[in-house]
Amino acid sequence: MNRLKLSLHALWTALAVLSCPAVLGESATDTSEQVSITEVVDGAAVFGDAWPGGEAMTIDQAIDQNTETAPAARVHSGRITQVCQKKGCWMILEKDGKFARVDFNSHAFFIPRDSRGPAEVYGVLTLKTLSDSKRQHLAEDGAEGLPEQVWELVATSVKIG
Numbered sequence: 001m002n003r004l005k006l007s008l009h010a011l012w013t014a015l016a017v018l019s020c021p022a023v024l025g026e027s028a029t030d031t032s033e034q035v036s037i038t039e040v041v042d043g044a045a046v047f048g049d050a051w052p053g054g055e056a057m058t059i060d061q062a063i064d065q066n067t068e069t070a071p072a073a074r075v076h077s078g079r080i081t082q083v084c085q086k087k088g089c090w091m092i093l094e095k096d097g098k099f100a101r102v103d104f105n106s107h108a109f110f111i112p113r114d115s116r117g118p119a120e121v122y123g124v125l126t127l128k129t130l131s132d133s134k135r136q137h138l139a140e141d142g143a144e145g146l147p148e149q150v151w152e153l154v155a156t157s158v159k160i161g
Helices: 002-018 060-065 134-140
Strands: 037-041 044-048 056-058 072-083 088-096 098-103 115-130 147-158
Touching: 002 044, 037 098, 060 072, 060 098, 060 147, 072 098, 088 115, 098 115
Parallel strands: 056 072, 098 147
Antiparallel strands: 037 044, 044 147, 072 088, 072 115, 088 098, 115 147
16 A cells, blocks of 8 residues: 555656656757656656766765765765756755755756755755856846855766655
8 A cells, every 4th residue: 555655656756747848848849958857756757867876965064074985986965955947957056055056967857947845956066166157147047146165066866845
């Protein structure tokens, strides 16, 4: 009976997320920029590659512990505070005032532009220097107040919810 409830819950969650207009992308004819759910894991929508699982480290802890020597992919958790308003091609993951800009592997996938709240990201965290033109471009997409030095997560999977 519990398996049936879990299956129904997962189906309901997938239908609810799929009915969101942002999931349909900016244009029904332009498939290159459509949002696509890869799978639903524990009631949360996954975008990008299949969810690898694993123990999550909060983004503030990851930043505090990062030494930049041989960065490795891992699961990071936090809260989505900003999303690219043009395509859904990046987001900001924040926890306790510390944040990383999440790049979806050079536009390999997109998330709904209205995404907010808890999320987990599988990817590699590094410290990047953003040029003035890159910061201006990101500001035009909806990023607010990015400094020149910013932590960046290059994600292969994002789990929202």
